[in-house]
Amino acid sequence: MRPAAVHGHxxxxxxxxxxxxxxxxxxxxxxxxxxxxxxLDLPTGTVYPALRxxxxxxxxxxxxxxxxxxxxxxxxxxxxxxxALATERSEWSQFTAAVEAVLRPAGTS
Amino acid sequence: xxxxxxxxTTHVAALERTLRGPQRTRRSMIAEVHAxxxxxxxxxxxxxxxxxxxxxxxxxDFGTVGEVAPSFQDELTARQxxxxxxxxxxxxxxxxxxxxxxxxSGLVRRGGTATDLxxxxxxxxxxxxxxxxxxxxALLAVTFRRTVPPRRVTRAVGLTGTAGALTxxxxxxxxxxxxGHSTVTMLVTNPAAVAAFAGSGTVLTLIVWHxxxxxxxxxx
Numbered sequence: 001m002r003p004a005a006v007h008g009h010x011x012x013x014x015x016x017x018x019x020x021x022x023x024x025x026x027x028x029x030x031x032x033x034x035x036x037x038x039x040l041d042l043p044t045g046t047v048y049p050a051l052r053x054x055x056x057x058x059x060x061x062x063x064x065x066x067x068x069x070x071x072x073x074x075x076x077x078x079x080x081x082x083x084a085l086a087t088e089r090s091e092w093s094q095f096t097a098a099v100e101a102v103l104r105p106a107g108t109s
Numbered sequence: 110x111x112x113x114x115x116x117x118t119t120h121v122a123a124l125e126r127t128l129r130g131p132q133r134t135r136r137s138m139i140a141e142v143h144a145x146x147x148x149x150x151x152x153x154x155x156x157x158x159x160x161x162x163x164x165x166x167x168x169x170d171f172g173t174v175g176e177v178a179p180s181f182q183d184e185l186t187a188r189q190x191x192x193x194x195x196x197x198x199x200x201x202x203x204x205x206x207x208x209x210x211x212x213x214s215g216l217v218r219r220g221g222t223a224t225d226l227x228x229x230x231x232x233x234x235x236x237x238x239x240x241x242x243x244x245x246x247a248l249l250a251v252t253f254r255r256t257v258p259p260r261r262v263t264r265a266v267g268l269t270g271t272a273g274a275l276t277x278x279x280x281x282x283x284x285x286x287x288x289g290h291s292t293v294t295m296l297v298t299n300p301a302a303v304a305a306f307a308g309s310g311t312v313l314t315l316i317v318w319h320x321x322x323x324x325x326x327x328x329x
Contacts, residue, residue, distance in 0.1 A: 011255065024144075024145075024148075025141060025142075025144070025145040025148075026144075026145045026148035026149055026152075029145070029149075030152075043170070043171060043172025043173075043176055043177055044145070044149065044170045044171050044172065045142070045171040045172040045176065045177030045180075046172065046176075046177055046180055048138065048141060048142050048145065048181070049138075049177070049180035049181050049183065049184050050180070052138065052184045053183075053184055053187075053255055054255070056184065056187055056188070056191075056252070056253065056255075057253055057254065057255045058253060059255075070144050070147065070148075071140065071144060072141070072144050072145075072148075073137075073141045073144075
């Protein structure tokens with residue numbers, strides 16, 4: 001998938017990955033790659049500013065923790081984040097339904 | 110420094126050099142990225158790559174400084190804007206309230222009655238302060254929106270602070286000139302007045318400094 005196409009949806013993808021529990025930066029990147037089967041090919045460096053942006057918008061809350069001698073920043077979905085994720089999901093399914101309907105070859109149903 | 114860290118440390122340092130904005134946030138972001146790159150290198154090593162290659166792969170996956178720095182800078186710019194907006198939202202009304210308290214407490218006293226001009230200027234001062242305060246709060250709210258370009262918001266915050274400080278400072282000077290003789294008398298006889306004037310001057314200078322710094326972060 002082209003990076004520009006993914007980039008617009010990165011926020012929603014990150015929110016989804018954090019749905020089942022808090023994670024730190026690299027674990028989020030791993031989860032994004034694993035869950036997409038490697039199809040999402042973004043520079044990993046774009047994920048960190050996205051996390052900070054989501055935190056700034058109060059959709060995530062971040063905190064530092066030390067595990068194995070390494071300090072990492074862990075992010076948790078806030079309640080507002082859960083709402084935003086639900087909104088992203090419904091907007092996405094509306095969007096894809098509309099695009100599919102238009103892309104479908106004429107004469108088929 | 111081990112060979113494993115070299116590509117990562119170099120890359121992280123190169124990224125940090127391009128960034129401007131609140132120092133604590135900047136350091137926090139860089140530390141986070143550094144840890145993430147080390148994690149990525151560890152994962153590659155776990156997959157069998159030698160340390161140097163693992164680090165190089167992690168750096169390559171990360172993206173070049175040119176690719177990723179703009180997003181990092183956007184966030185720092187946004188934070189700068191938020192901080193400045195909060196500062197202005199508090200300090201402008203705060204200064205007005207402080208002066209009101211000073212006058213009404215009698216600590217600072219001006220002889221004679223105020224002329225129409227001085228009264229009008231005082232009302233203008235109230236209005237200007239209120240306008241700055243409301244604008245700062247509104248911009249502070251905007252910093253919570255993900256999709257608004259940070260440079261634009263932060264530039265607006267910087268302009269608000271600069272214009273506000275120059276306007277309020279200018280009105281104060283005008284008021285004191287319009288009061289003429291009584292201002293001089295007050296300053297000569299009342300140390301509290303001198304302290305209050307000095308304090309206001311200092312605060313306004315700090316505001317202008319912070320506002321200009323904010324504009325610079327927003328690359329104005």
